[in-house]
Amino acid sequence: MGSSILSIIYLIGSxxxxxxxxxxxxxxxxxKGNLVAAAGMSLAILGTIFxxxxxxxxLHNYGWIFTGLVIGGVIxxxxxxxxxxxxxxxxxxxxxxxxxxxxxxxxxxEFDHLIKLIKxxxxxxxxxxxxxxxxxxxxxxxxxxxxxxxxxxxAVSCAGSIVAWGKLTGKVKDFSFNGQHFLNMxxxxxxxxxxxxxxxxxxxxxxxxLIVFYVVFLLALFYGVLFVLPIGGADMxxxxxxxxxxxxxxxxCGGFLYSNPVMLTGGILVGSAGTILxxxxxxxxxxxxxxxxxxxxxxGAAGAAASG
Amino acid sequence: MEYILTFxxxxxxxxxxxxxSVFLGIEVISRxxxxxxxxxxxxxxxxxxxxxxxxxxxxxxxxxxxxxALIIGFLAVILGTINVVGGFVVTDRMLEMFKGKKK
Numbered sequence: 001m002g003s004s005i006l007s008i009i010y011l012i013g014s015x016x017x018x019x020x021x022x023x024x025x026x027x028x029x030x031x032k033g034n035l036v037a038a039a040g041m042s043l044a045i046l047g048t049i050f051x052x053x054x055x056x057x058x059l060h061n062y063g064w065i066f067t068g069l070v071i072g073g074v075i076x077x078x079x080x081x082x083x084x085x086x087x088x089x090x091x092x093x094x095x096x097x098x099x100x101x102x103x104x105x106x107x108x109x110e111f112d113h114l115i116k117l118i119k120x121x122x123x124x125x126x127x128x129x130x131x132x133x134x135x136x137x138x139x140x141x142x143x144x145x146x147x148x149x150x151x152x153x154x155a156v157s158c159a160g161s162i163v164a165w166g167k168l169t170g171k172v173k174d175f176s177f178n179g180q181h182f183l184n185m186x187x188x189x190x191x192x193x194x195x196x197x198x199x200x201x202x203x204x205x206x207x208x209x210l211i212v213f214y215v216v217f218l219l220a221l222f223y224g225v226l227f228v229l230p231i232g233g234a235d236m237x238x239x240x241x242x243x244x245x246x247x248x249x250x251x252x253c254g255g256f257l258y259s260n261p262v263m264l265t266g267g268i269l270v271g272s273a274g275t276i277l278x279x280x281x282x283x284x285x286x287x288x289x290x291x292x293x294x295x296x297x298x299x300g301a302a303g304a305a306a307s308g
Numbered sequence: 309m310e311y312i313l314t315f316x317x318x319x320x321x322x323x324x325x326x327x328x329s330v331f332l333g334i335e336v337i338s339r340x341x342x343x344x345x346x347x348x349x350x351x352x353x354x355x356x357x358x359x360x361x362x363x364x365x366x367x368x369x370x371x372x373x374x375x376x377a378l379i380i381g382f383l384a385v386i387l388g389t390i391n392v393v394g395g396f397v398v399t400d401r402m403l404e405m406f407k408g409k410k411k
Contacts, residue, residue, distance in 0.1 A: 017355050018332065024351045024399075025340040031403040034351050038396040041358065045392075048361045052368065059368025061378065068367070068382050072389025079390070080397035085405055091398055092350045099357050099391040105384035106362045109370070109377045142315025241349045247356045254362035256322060266358035268326050272333030274352050277345065284342045 002051040009047035010262040016040025017266050021273055044262050045069075090168035093240045096247055097161030103154030103250035104217065107147045110257060111213055114143065115206045141199055143257070148195045150253035151213075152220045157246040159224025164240050167233050176230035181294075187223045191216055235292045238281050242289075245274025347402045354395025360388030 016036050023033025052059055059065075076095075083091045118140075166172030194216050202209035231239055252267025254260070282289045316323060340348055363384035370377040 013358075017358075018336065020351065020355065021333070021348075022336050024348050025337055025344060027341065027344060027406075030344060030347060030406070031400065034347075034354075034396060034399045034403060037351065037355055041355070041392055041396070044358065045360060045364065048364050049368075052365060054369045059365070061367050061370060061372065064378060064382050065364055065367050065385060068385030069389050072386040073393045075386070076390040076393030076395075077397055080394040080401065083398070085401075088350070088398060088402055089346065091394070092346075092353050095357075095391045095394045095398070096353050098387040099353070099359055102363055102384045102388040102391065103359050105380050105387070106359070106366050109366045109380050109384075112377065141311040142318070145312075145315070237346065237349070244349055244353050244356065247359075248352070251356045251359035251362075252326065254359050256319065258362060258365055259319070259322065260361060261322075261325065263358050263361055264322055264325055265329050266355050268329040269333045269336075270352045270356040272330040273337040274349070276334050276337045277340070277348060277352070280337075280340065280342070281345050284345065
C-alpha cells in the first residue's frame with residue numbers, strides 16, 4: 001500500500017518538474033512554475049521519508065534526517081533571503097556546488113557499502129537490494145560504473161562551482177599558464193583510466209579498489225578547479241549553467257542507483273534543459289560554447305571587452 | 309563488455325525514461341526569452357536538488373553504529389536541503405524582481 005502510494009507521489013513529482021520547467025520558460029507563468037516545482041519536490045521528499053521501504057522495512061535514523069533537513073532548510077532560506085539582488089548568480093553557483101557535493105557524498109557511502117558486501121560475500125547476506133544484485137556480479141560492475149559517474153560528475157561540479165563562486169565574488173583571480181590544456185586533458189585521462197581499472201579490479205581486491213576510489217574522487221575535485229580556473233569572469237554565468245546541468249546528470253545517476261524515477265527524470269530534465277540553456281546563453285552573448293570553454297586564453301580579452 | 313549489456317538489459321525501462329526526458333528537456337526549454345535565462349538556470353538548479361532523496365535513503369538505511377555513513381549521509385542531507393530550499397527561494401526572489409520591473 002505504502003509503496004504504491006509512493007510511486008504515485010514520484011509520478012506526480014516528475015510531472016510537476018516538467019510543468020514547472022515549462023512554466024518557468026514563459027514570463028507570465030514563471031513564478032507559478034517555480035512554486036509548482038517546489039510543491040512537487042516537497043511532496044517527493046516527504047513521501048520518501050515516510051513511505052520508502054528497504055525490503056519492507058521503513059527507514060530509520062529519523063532524528064538525524066529531520067535535524068539535517070531543519071539545519072539545511074534554515075541555512076538555505078537565510079542565505080537566499082539575505083543575498084543581494086546583484087549577487088544572485090554566485091548564490092546559484094554555491095547552491096549548485098552543494099548539490100554536486102551531495103551527489104558525490106552519496107556515492108562515497110554507496111561504494112563503501114558495496115565494498116563491505118563484497119568482503120562479506122560468503123557471510124550471511126544482509127537483506128538489501130544491492131546484496132541481491134551482487135549475486136550476479138556482472139550487474140554489480142554496472143553499479144560501480146554508475147557510482148563512479150555520480151562521484152566524478154558531482155565532484156567536478158562541486159569544485160567547479162566553488163571556483164566560479166570565488167571568481168564572481170572576486171576572491172579568485174583568473175589564472176592560466178602554458179600547457180594548461182595538456183594538464184587538464186592529462187588529469188581527465190587519468191580519471192577515466194583509473195575508473196576503468198577500478199571497475200575491472202574491485203571485485204578481486206576490494207582494498208585496492210577503495211584506495212583507487214578515493215584517488216579518483218580527489219582527482220575529480222582537482223579537475224573541477226582546473227576546468228573553471230582559466231575561464232574569464234564574464235563567461236561565468238555560462239559556466240555555472242553548464243555545471244548546473246552536470247549536477248543534474250549526477251542526480252540522475254543517483255536515480256539509477258536506487259531505481260528511483262523521480263530522481264532520474266528530475267536529473268535528466270535538468271541535464272538536457274541545462275545544456276540547451278547553456279547554448280542559448282552563449283548565443284545571447286554572440287559566442288559559441290566551444291569558444292567559451294576552449295578558447296579561454298584568446299577569449300580572455302574578448303570576454304573583458306564584452307563585460308566592459 | 310558483457311556486464312554492460314546485462315546492466316542495460318536490467319535497466320532498460322529507466323533508459324527509455326532517460327532518452328525521452330532528454331528530448332523533453334530540450335523541447336521544453338527551446339523557446340525561452342533571454343530575460344528568463346538566469347531565473348530558469350536557478351529553477352533548474354533547485355530541481356536537480358532532488359538528489360536529496362538519495363541522501364535521505366542513504367541516511368535512512370545506515371545502521372545505527374555505522375558512524376562514517378551516518379556522518380557523510382548527514383552532511384549530504386544538509387547540503388541537499390540547502391540546494392533545494394535555497395534554490396527555490398532565490399528563484400522566487402528573482403522572479404519577484406522581474407515582475408516588479410514589468411509593471
